[in-house]
Amino acid sequence: MKVSIGFNRHLEPDWLAQTASWVANGIIGDELKSRIDSMLSPVFDSQVAKDKTRNLLFGIWAKLPKRIPGQFQADGARLMMEYSEYHLAFHWGMMLAKYPFFVFVVSQIGRLTKLNDTFMYSQLEQRVTENYGDTSTIKRSMQFVVRTLMNLGVLANPKQGVYQLQKPIKIDVPNVKAWLVEANVLSEQLSSRSLNVINDDPVWFPFELSFQAHELTSNQRLELYHQSSGVVVFL
Template sequence: MGKRHGAIGIKQTIHFDWMQKAANLLQVGLDAKGIRQELHEFLSNRKGNSSESERSDQTRTFAVNNLMKIWVSPDPELIPFRDASLACLRETPSMALAIHWGMISAVYPFWFNVARQTGRLLALQDQVTQTQIINRLKEQYGDRQTVSRYARFVIRSFVAWAVLKDSDAKGCYERASPISVAEPNLAILMSESALLAIPESKCALGLLLNNPAFFPFQLPVMTGDFISQRSERIDIVRYGLDDELLKLKGD
Protein backbone atom coordinates (compact mmCIF):
# COMPACT_ATOMS: atom_id res chain seq x y z
CA MET A 1 0.00 0.00 0.00
CA GLY A 2 2.96 2.28 0.56
CA LYS A 3 3.62 2.86 -3.15
CA ARG A 4 0.05 4.02 -3.77
CA HIS A 5 0.15 6.47 -0.87
CA GLY A 6 3.46 7.97 -1.90
CA ALA A 7 2.54 8.42 -5.57
CA ILE A 8 1.11 11.62 -7.01
CA GLY A 9 -0.06 10.26 -10.34
CA ILE A 10 -2.71 12.72 -11.53
CA LYS A 11 -1.11 14.43 -14.52
CA GLN A 12 -4.21 15.99 -16.00
CA THR A 13 -7.38 17.75 -14.90
CA ILE A 14 -9.97 14.97 -14.46
CA HIS A 15 -13.47 15.94 -15.52
CA PHE A 16 -16.54 14.45 -13.90
CA ASP A 17 -18.12 13.32 -17.17
CA TRP A 18 -14.93 11.41 -17.99
CA MET A 19 -15.31 9.47 -14.74
CA GLN A 20 -18.93 8.75 -15.63
CA LYS A 21 -17.91 7.51 -19.06
CA ALA A 22 -15.28 5.12 -17.66
CA ALA A 23 -17.70 3.68 -15.10
CA ASN A 24 -20.48 3.33 -17.70
CA LEU A 25 -18.21 1.45 -20.09
CA LEU A 26 -17.26 -0.90 -17.26
CA GLN A 27 -20.91 -1.45 -16.36
CA VAL A 28 -21.89 -2.49 -19.88
CA GLY A 29 -19.25 -5.23 -19.80
CA LEU A 30 -16.51 -4.03 -22.15
CA ASP A 31 -13.07 -5.49 -21.52
CA ALA A 32 -10.11 -3.31 -20.55
CA LYS A 33 -8.80 -3.02 -24.12
CA GLY A 34 -12.21 -2.00 -25.44
CA ILE A 35 -12.69 0.54 -22.66
CA ARG A 36 -9.28 2.08 -23.32
CA GLN A 37 -10.11 2.48 -27.02
CA GLU A 38 -13.52 3.98 -26.26
CA LEU A 39 -12.01 6.46 -23.78
CA HIS A 40 -9.39 7.59 -26.30
CA GLU A 41 -12.10 8.19 -28.87
CA PHE A 42 -14.33 9.93 -26.30
CA LEU A 43 -11.57 12.30 -25.16
CA SER A 44 -10.29 13.02 -28.66
CA ASN A 45 -13.65 14.66 -29.39
CA ARG A 46 -13.60 16.78 -26.24
CA LYS A 47 -11.90 19.90 -25.00
CA GLY A 48 -11.13 20.51 -21.34
CA ASN A 49 -12.71 23.95 -21.67
CA SER A 50 -13.66 26.32 -24.44
CA SER A 51 -10.26 28.04 -24.43
CA GLU A 52 -8.22 24.87 -24.98
CA SER A 53 -7.21 23.65 -28.37
CA GLU A 54 -7.75 20.01 -29.25
CA ARG A 55 -6.28 17.72 -26.63
CA SER A 56 -2.79 16.48 -27.44
CA ASP A 57 -2.14 12.76 -27.78
CA GLN A 58 0.12 12.74 -24.72
CA THR A 59 -2.33 14.65 -22.54
CA ARG A 60 -5.17 12.39 -23.65
CA THR A 61 -3.07 9.33 -22.84
CA PHE A 62 -2.43 10.68 -19.32
CA ALA A 63 -6.16 11.14 -18.82
CA VAL A 64 -7.04 7.68 -20.17
CA ASN A 65 -4.37 6.08 -17.96
CA ASN A 66 -5.83 7.84 -14.90
CA LEU A 67 -9.38 6.73 -15.75
CA MET A 68 -8.29 3.14 -16.37
CA LYS A 69 -6.42 3.09 -13.06
CA ILE A 70 -9.41 4.50 -11.17
CA TRP A 71 -12.26 2.35 -12.45
CA VAL A 72 -11.03 -0.40 -14.73
CA SER A 73 -7.71 -1.66 -13.40
CA PRO A 74 -7.20 -0.46 -9.80
CA ASP A 75 -4.67 -2.15 -7.52
CA PRO A 76 -5.78 -5.67 -6.49
CA GLU A 77 -6.53 -4.65 -2.89
CA LEU A 78 -8.99 -2.05 -4.21
CA ILE A 79 -11.08 -4.41 -6.36
CA PRO A 80 -13.69 -5.22 -3.64
CA PHE A 81 -14.11 -1.50 -2.96
CA ARG A 82 -14.35 -0.80 -6.71
CA ASP A 83 -17.02 -3.46 -7.14
CA ALA A 84 -19.04 -2.07 -4.21
CA SER A 85 -18.71 1.46 -5.64
CA LEU A 86 -19.91 0.27 -9.03
CA ALA A 87 -22.93 -1.41 -7.42
CA CYS A 88 -23.68 1.79 -5.50
CA LEU A 89 -23.46 3.77 -8.74
CA ARG A 90 -26.07 1.49 -10.28
CA GLU A 91 -28.37 1.77 -7.26
CA THR A 92 -28.03 5.52 -6.60
CA PRO A 93 -26.92 7.23 -9.85
CA SER A 94 -28.01 10.59 -8.45
CA MET A 95 -25.07 10.38 -6.00
CA ALA A 96 -22.50 9.72 -8.69
CA LEU A 97 -20.28 12.63 -7.69
CA ALA A 98 -19.80 11.30 -4.15
CA ILE A 99 -19.14 7.77 -5.46
CA HIS A 100 -16.53 8.98 -7.95
CA TRP A 101 -14.95 11.12 -5.20
CA GLY A 102 -14.54 8.06 -3.02
CA MET A 103 -13.11 5.98 -5.85
CA ILE A 104 -10.54 8.52 -7.00
CA SER A 105 -9.53 9.19 -3.35
CA ALA A 106 -8.84 5.49 -2.76
CA VAL A 107 -6.86 5.00 -5.97
CA TYR A 108 -5.00 8.32 -5.78
CA PRO A 109 -4.54 9.36 -2.13
CA PHE A 110 -2.92 12.54 -3.49
CA TRP A 111 -6.43 13.67 -4.53
CA PHE A 112 -7.64 12.92 -0.99
CA ASN A 113 -4.77 14.93 0.50
CA VAL A 114 -5.31 17.93 -1.78
CA ALA A 115 -8.97 17.81 -0.72
CA ARG A 116 -7.99 17.49 2.94
CA GLN A 117 -5.79 20.57 2.85
CA THR A 118 -8.46 22.46 0.91
CA GLY A 119 -11.12 21.48 3.43
CA ARG A 120 -8.91 22.46 6.38
CA LEU A 121 -8.38 25.92 4.94
CA LEU A 122 -12.07 26.36 4.11
CA ALA A 123 -12.92 25.53 7.73
CA LEU A 124 -10.90 28.58 8.74
CA GLN A 125 -11.77 31.04 6.00
CA ASP A 126 -14.36 31.71 3.29
CA GLN A 127 -11.89 31.59 0.42
CA VAL A 128 -8.78 29.55 -0.25
CA THR A 129 -5.93 30.19 -2.65
CA GLN A 130 -4.04 27.73 -4.79
CA THR A 131 -0.80 28.88 -3.15
CA GLN A 132 -2.11 28.14 0.35
CA ILE A 133 -3.12 24.61 -0.64
CA ILE A 134 0.17 23.88 -2.39
CA ASN A 135 2.26 25.22 0.51
CA ARG A 136 0.51 22.81 2.87
CA LEU A 137 1.01 19.91 0.46
CA LYS A 138 4.74 20.66 0.24
CA GLU A 139 4.96 20.14 4.00
CA GLN A 140 3.63 16.62 3.43
CA TYR A 141 5.23 15.62 0.10
CA GLY A 142 8.31 17.83 0.03
CA ASP A 143 9.05 20.87 -2.10
CA ARG A 144 8.98 19.09 -5.45
CA GLN A 145 7.97 20.80 -8.67
CA THR A 146 5.68 17.87 -9.45
CA VAL A 147 3.70 18.55 -6.26
CA SER A 148 2.88 22.10 -7.40
CA ARG A 149 2.07 21.09 -10.96
CA TYR A 150 -0.09 18.07 -10.17
CA ALA A 151 -1.84 19.81 -7.27
CA ARG A 152 -3.00 22.45 -9.74
CA PHE A 153 -4.56 19.70 -11.87
CA VAL A 154 -6.45 18.38 -8.84
CA ILE A 155 -7.62 21.85 -7.80
CA ARG A 156 -8.84 22.54 -11.35
CA SER A 157 -10.62 19.19 -11.19
CA PHE A 158 -12.43 20.38 -8.05
CA VAL A 159 -13.59 23.43 -10.01
CA ALA A 160 -14.60 21.25 -12.98
CA TRP A 161 -16.63 19.07 -10.61
CA ALA A 162 -18.27 22.27 -9.25
CA VAL A 163 -17.25 21.60 -5.62
CA LEU A 164 -15.05 24.71 -5.71
CA LYS A 165 -15.94 27.96 -7.43
CA ASP A 166 -13.55 30.45 -8.98
CA SER A 167 -13.65 33.78 -7.16
CA ASP A 168 -13.02 37.19 -8.71
CA ALA A 169 -9.33 36.91 -7.84
CA LYS A 170 -7.21 34.57 -9.98
CA GLY A 171 -6.11 31.44 -8.12
CA CYS A 172 -8.64 32.02 -5.34
CA TYR A 173 -11.61 29.74 -4.72
CA GLU A 174 -14.84 29.53 -2.75
CA ARG A 175 -16.70 26.51 -1.46
CA ALA A 176 -19.82 25.44 -3.36
CA SER A 177 -22.99 24.34 -1.55
CA PRO A 178 -22.32 20.97 0.13
CA ILE A 179 -23.96 17.79 -1.14
CA SER A 180 -25.95 15.89 1.48
CA VAL A 181 -25.12 12.17 1.63
CA ALA A 182 -28.21 10.68 3.26
CA GLU A 183 -27.81 7.08 2.04
CA PRO A 184 -25.99 5.17 4.84
CA ASN A 185 -24.37 2.62 2.53
CA LEU A 186 -22.82 5.40 0.47
CA ALA A 187 -21.61 7.19 3.60
CA ILE A 188 -19.99 3.92 4.75
CA LEU A 189 -18.39 3.51 1.33
CA MET A 190 -16.95 7.02 1.59
CA SER A 191 -15.60 6.20 5.05
CA GLU A 192 -13.91 3.16 3.54
CA SER A 193 -12.40 5.33 0.81
CA ALA A 194 -10.80 7.51 3.50
CA LEU A 195 -9.35 4.44 5.24
CA LEU A 196 -7.92 3.31 1.90
CA ALA A 197 -6.43 6.76 1.34
CA ILE A 198 -4.78 6.90 4.78
CA PRO A 199 -1.47 4.95 4.98
CA GLU A 200 -2.32 3.53 8.42
CA SER A 201 -5.72 2.28 7.15
CA LYS A 202 -7.32 3.32 10.44
CA CYS A 203 -8.87 6.44 11.91
CA ALA A 204 -10.96 7.57 14.88
CA LEU A 205 -14.64 7.54 13.94
CA GLY A 206 -15.23 11.25 14.62
CA LEU A 207 -12.20 12.28 12.56
CA LEU A 208 -13.29 10.00 9.75
CA LEU A 209 -16.84 11.31 9.40
CA ASN A 210 -15.68 14.92 9.69
CA ASN A 211 -12.59 14.54 7.54
CA PRO A 212 -11.88 17.83 5.72
CA ALA A 213 -11.19 15.78 2.57
CA PHE A 214 -14.97 15.44 2.37
CA PHE A 215 -15.49 19.21 2.35
CA PRO A 216 -17.95 19.03 -0.60
CA PHE A 217 -20.26 16.69 1.34
CA GLN A 218 -22.36 16.42 4.48
CA LEU A 219 -22.09 12.90 5.88
CA PRO A 220 -24.66 11.55 8.35
CA VAL A 221 -23.87 10.81 11.98
CA MET A 222 -23.15 7.08 12.35
CA THR A 223 -21.88 4.85 15.13
CA GLY A 224 -18.96 2.50 14.75
CA ASP A 225 -21.27 -0.47 15.36
CA PHE A 226 -23.61 0.70 12.60
CA ILE A 227 -20.71 0.90 10.14
CA SER A 228 -19.03 -2.40 11.06
CA GLN A 229 -22.33 -4.31 10.97
CA ARG A 230 -23.00 -3.11 7.43
CA SER A 231 -19.51 -3.39 6.01
CA GLU A 232 -17.63 -6.60 5.28
CA ARG A 233 -14.35 -4.72 5.07
CA ILE A 234 -14.33 -2.41 8.12
CA ASP A 235 -13.66 -3.39 11.75
CA ILE A 236 -14.29 -1.34 14.88
CA VAL A 237 -11.78 -1.10 17.73
CA ARG A 238 -12.78 0.55 21.00
CA TYR A 239 -10.29 2.42 23.16
CA GLY A 240 -10.78 4.62 26.20
CA LEU A 241 -14.34 5.10 27.45
CA ASP A 242 -16.19 6.32 24.39
CA ASP A 243 -13.66 6.37 21.59
CA GLU A 244 -14.06 4.18 18.51
CA LEU A 245 -11.42 3.47 15.91
CA LEU A 246 -12.33 2.20 12.45
CA LYS A 247 -9.82 0.10 10.55
CA LEU A 248 -9.73 -1.96 7.40
CA LYS A 249 -9.97 -5.70 8.00
CA GLY A 250 -6.72 -7.50 7.37
CA ASP A 251 -4.57 -4.43 8.13
Protein backbone atom coordinates in the same frame (compact mmCIF):
# COMPACT_ATOMS: atom_id res chain seq x y z
CA MET B 1 12.90 8.17 -3.14
CA LYS B 2 10.82 9.36 -6.09
CA VAL B 3 7.32 10.43 -5.07
CA SER B 4 4.52 8.97 -7.16
CA ILE B 5 1.89 11.61 -7.92
CA GLY B 6 -0.25 10.05 -10.62
CA PHE B 7 -2.72 12.93 -10.85
CA ASN B 8 -1.30 14.46 -14.02
CA ARG B 9 -4.38 15.69 -15.93
CA HIS B 10 -7.60 17.52 -15.14
CA LEU B 11 -10.84 15.57 -15.49
CA GLU B 12 -14.41 16.33 -16.53
CA PRO B 13 -17.45 14.90 -14.68
CA ASP B 14 -18.87 13.35 -17.86
CA TRP B 15 -15.65 11.41 -18.47
CA LEU B 16 -15.67 10.07 -14.93
CA ALA B 17 -19.36 9.15 -15.07
CA GLN B 18 -19.04 7.34 -18.38
CA THR B 19 -15.98 5.42 -17.26
CA ALA B 20 -17.74 4.35 -14.05
CA SER B 21 -20.78 3.28 -16.05
CA TRP B 22 -18.69 1.06 -18.30
CA VAL B 23 -17.02 -0.53 -15.27
CA ALA B 24 -20.43 -1.12 -13.67
CA ASN B 25 -21.46 -2.96 -16.82
CA GLY B 26 -18.46 -5.27 -16.71
CA ILE B 27 -16.29 -3.57 -19.32
CA ILE B 28 -12.68 -3.79 -18.17
CA GLY B 29 -9.09 -4.07 -19.41
CA ASP B 30 -8.19 -3.21 -22.99
CA GLU B 31 -11.83 -2.89 -24.00
CA LEU B 32 -12.34 -0.19 -21.38
CA LYS B 33 -9.18 1.65 -22.46
CA SER B 34 -10.37 1.52 -26.08
CA ARG B 35 -13.73 3.02 -25.15
CA ILE B 36 -12.12 5.76 -23.09
CA ASP B 37 -9.84 6.53 -26.05
CA SER B 38 -12.85 6.86 -28.34
CA MET B 39 -14.60 9.12 -25.85
CA LEU B 40 -11.58 11.42 -25.51
CA SER B 41 -10.46 11.51 -29.16
CA PRO B 42 -12.73 14.44 -30.19
CA VAL B 43 -11.43 16.49 -27.25
CA PHE B 44 -7.66 16.17 -27.60
CA ASP B 45 -5.26 17.10 -30.37
CA SER B 46 -2.30 15.87 -28.33
CA GLN B 47 -1.83 12.09 -28.15
CA VAL B 48 0.24 12.47 -24.98
CA ALA B 49 -2.47 14.49 -23.23
CA LYS B 50 -5.15 12.03 -24.31
CA ASP B 51 -3.12 9.04 -23.11
CA LYS B 52 -2.47 10.63 -19.72
CA THR B 53 -6.15 11.45 -19.29
CA ARG B 54 -7.18 7.93 -20.30
CA ASN B 55 -4.69 6.41 -17.89
CA LEU B 56 -5.95 8.57 -15.03
CA LEU B 57 -9.60 7.68 -15.70
CA PHE B 58 -8.63 4.01 -15.94
CA GLY B 59 -6.59 4.34 -12.76
CA ILE B 60 -9.49 5.82 -10.82
CA TRP B 61 -12.22 3.40 -11.88
CA ALA B 62 -10.50 0.24 -13.14
CA LYS B 63 -6.89 -0.20 -12.05
CA LEU B 64 -6.71 -2.35 -8.94
CA PRO B 65 -3.66 -1.93 -6.67
CA LYS B 66 -3.03 -4.91 -4.41
CA ARG B 67 -4.12 -2.99 -1.33
CA ILE B 68 -7.57 -2.18 -2.79
CA PRO B 69 -10.21 -4.95 -2.58
CA GLY B 70 -11.80 -5.70 -5.93
CA GLN B 71 -15.22 -5.66 -4.31
CA PHE B 72 -14.68 -2.11 -3.05
CA GLN B 73 -14.22 -0.97 -6.62
CA ALA B 74 -17.13 -3.05 -7.92
CA ASP B 75 -19.42 -1.76 -5.17
CA GLY B 76 -18.47 1.82 -5.98
CA ALA B 77 -19.54 1.41 -9.61
CA ARG B 78 -22.71 -0.47 -8.65
CA LEU B 79 -23.75 2.03 -6.00
CA MET B 80 -23.11 4.93 -8.36
CA MET B 81 -25.61 3.45 -10.80
CA GLU B 82 -28.13 3.03 -7.97
CA TYR B 83 -27.58 6.44 -6.38
CA SER B 84 -26.59 8.51 -9.38
CA GLU B 85 -27.56 11.74 -7.60
CA TYR B 86 -24.48 11.22 -5.43
CA HIS B 87 -22.11 10.65 -8.36
CA LEU B 88 -19.55 13.06 -6.92
CA ALA B 89 -19.26 10.99 -3.73
CA PHE B 90 -18.23 7.88 -5.67
CA HIS B 91 -15.64 9.62 -7.83
CA TRP B 92 -14.39 11.26 -4.64
CA GLY B 93 -14.14 7.96 -2.79
CA MET B 94 -12.25 6.29 -5.62
CA MET B 95 -9.76 9.16 -5.85
CA LEU B 96 -9.29 9.14 -2.07
CA ALA B 97 -8.61 5.41 -2.02
CA LYS B 98 -6.13 5.42 -4.90
CA TYR B 99 -4.31 8.77 -5.06
CA PRO B 100 -2.44 9.96 -1.93
CA PHE B 101 -1.56 13.24 -3.65
CA PHE B 102 -5.27 13.94 -4.20
CA VAL B 103 -5.91 13.12 -0.53
CA PHE B 104 -3.24 15.56 0.61
CA VAL B 105 -4.44 18.42 -1.60
CA VAL B 106 -8.11 18.11 -0.68
CA SER B 107 -7.31 17.67 3.01
CA GLN B 108 -5.38 20.94 2.92
CA ILE B 109 -8.31 22.66 1.22
CA GLY B 110 -10.56 21.27 3.93
CA ARG B 111 -8.28 22.66 6.63
CA LEU B 112 -7.95 26.06 4.96
CA THR B 113 -11.73 26.39 4.68
CA LYS B 114 -12.70 25.06 8.10
CA LEU B 115 -13.62 28.51 9.40
CA ASN B 116 -14.11 30.31 6.11
CA ASP B 117 -15.38 29.04 2.77
CA THR B 118 -12.61 30.73 0.77
CA PHE B 119 -8.86 30.24 0.50
CA MET B 120 -5.93 31.71 -1.36
CA TYR B 121 -4.30 29.55 -4.00
CA SER B 122 -0.92 30.67 -2.72
CA GLN B 123 -1.73 29.22 0.72
CA LEU B 124 -2.54 25.86 -0.80
CA GLU B 125 0.53 25.89 -3.02
CA GLN B 126 2.77 26.64 -0.04
CA ARG B 127 1.42 23.67 1.92
CA VAL B 128 1.67 21.28 -1.00
CA THR B 129 5.19 22.27 -2.03
CA GLU B 130 6.39 22.14 1.59
CA ASN B 131 5.27 18.52 1.72
CA TYR B 132 6.06 17.29 -1.81
CA GLY B 133 8.77 19.68 -2.98
CA ASP B 134 8.81 22.96 -4.87
CA THR B 135 8.95 21.58 -8.41
CA SER B 136 7.08 22.36 -11.61
CA THR B 137 5.69 18.80 -11.69
CA ILE B 138 4.16 19.17 -8.23
CA LYS B 139 2.71 22.57 -9.05
CA ARG B 140 1.17 21.32 -12.29
CA SER B 141 -0.31 18.30 -10.53
CA MET B 142 -1.86 20.56 -7.92
CA GLN B 143 -3.31 22.70 -10.69
CA PHE B 144 -4.84 19.59 -12.26
CA VAL B 145 -6.49 18.63 -8.96
CA VAL B 146 -7.88 22.14 -8.43
CA ARG B 147 -9.13 22.34 -12.02
CA THR B 148 -10.82 18.95 -11.60
CA LEU B 149 -12.51 20.18 -8.41
CA MET B 150 -13.83 23.18 -10.30
CA ASN B 151 -15.10 20.97 -13.11
CA LEU B 152 -16.87 18.80 -10.54
CA GLY B 153 -18.60 21.83 -9.05
CA VAL B 154 -16.73 21.63 -5.75
CA LEU B 155 -14.88 24.95 -6.08
CA ALA B 156 -15.53 28.32 -7.69
CA ASN B 157 -12.93 30.92 -8.64
CA PRO B 158 -14.61 34.30 -7.96
CA LYS B 159 -11.42 36.28 -8.49
CA GLN B 160 -7.82 35.62 -9.41
CA GLY B 161 -5.98 33.64 -6.77
CA VAL B 162 -9.08 33.12 -4.62
CA TYR B 163 -11.19 29.94 -4.48
CA GLN B 164 -14.53 29.42 -2.81
CA LEU B 165 -16.37 26.30 -1.71
CA GLN B 166 -19.67 25.55 -3.36
CA LYS B 167 -22.73 24.40 -1.42
CA PRO B 168 -22.01 20.99 0.12
CA ILE B 169 -23.96 17.94 -0.98
CA LYS B 170 -25.99 16.32 1.76
CA ILE B 171 -25.57 12.56 1.94
CA ASP B 172 -27.87 10.57 4.21
CA VAL B 173 -27.95 7.11 2.57
CA PRO B 174 -26.31 4.52 4.86
CA ASN B 175 -25.07 2.34 1.96
CA VAL B 176 -23.24 5.29 0.44
CA LYS B 177 -21.80 6.35 3.79
CA ALA B 178 -20.58 2.83 4.56
CA TRP B 179 -18.72 2.70 1.25
CA LEU B 180 -17.19 6.15 1.86
CA VAL B 181 -15.90 5.04 5.27
CA GLU B 182 -14.06 2.19 3.57
CA ALA B 183 -12.64 4.63 1.03
CA ASN B 184 -11.40 6.82 3.88
CA VAL B 185 -9.59 4.00 5.67
CA LEU B 186 -8.06 2.87 2.37
CA SER B 187 -6.91 6.42 1.68
CA GLU B 188 -4.70 6.29 4.75
CA GLN B 189 -3.38 2.85 3.73
CA LEU B 190 -4.30 1.56 7.18
CA SER B 191 -6.20 -1.47 8.44
CA SER B 192 -8.21 0.52 10.98
CA ARG B 193 -9.25 4.02 11.89
CA SER B 194 -11.27 5.66 14.63
CA LEU B 195 -14.77 6.65 13.56
CA ASN B 196 -14.27 10.00 15.30
CA VAL B 197 -11.16 10.64 13.21
CA ILE B 198 -13.01 9.62 10.03
CA ASN B 199 -15.82 12.05 10.86
CA ASP B 200 -13.34 14.86 11.52
CA ASP B 201 -11.30 14.27 8.36
CA PRO B 202 -11.09 17.54 6.36
CA VAL B 203 -11.37 15.63 3.06
CA TRP B 204 -15.18 15.64 3.44
CA PHE B 205 -15.53 19.39 2.84
CA PRO B 206 -17.67 18.99 -0.34
CA PHE B 207 -20.28 17.03 1.62
CA GLU B 208 -22.69 17.45 4.48
CA LEU B 209 -22.54 14.11 6.26
CA SER B 210 -21.90 12.38 9.55
CA PHE B 211 -20.96 8.73 9.95
CA GLN B 212 -22.76 6.73 12.63
CA ALA B 213 -21.74 3.21 13.61
CA HIS B 214 -25.18 1.69 13.00
CA GLU B 215 -25.15 2.96 9.41
CA LEU B 216 -22.07 0.94 8.43
CA THR B 217 -23.49 -2.58 8.72
CA SER B 218 -24.30 -2.82 5.00
CA ASN B 219 -20.57 -2.97 4.21
CA GLN B 220 -19.46 -6.46 5.17
CA ARG B 221 -15.79 -5.57 4.74
CA LEU B 222 -16.02 -3.29 7.77
CA GLU B 223 -15.73 -4.56 11.32
CA LEU B 224 -16.63 -2.26 14.21
CA TYR B 225 -15.09 -2.49 17.65
CA HIS B 226 -16.55 -0.43 20.48
CA GLN B 227 -13.99 0.93 22.89
CA SER B 228 -14.21 3.33 25.78
CA SER B 229 -12.94 6.13 23.56
CA GLY B 230 -15.41 5.39 20.77
CA VAL B 231 -15.71 3.11 17.75
CA VAL B 232 -12.80 1.82 15.69
CA VAL B 233 -13.42 0.70 12.10
CA PHE B 234 -11.33 -2.24 10.87
CA LEU B 235 -10.96 -3.52 7.32
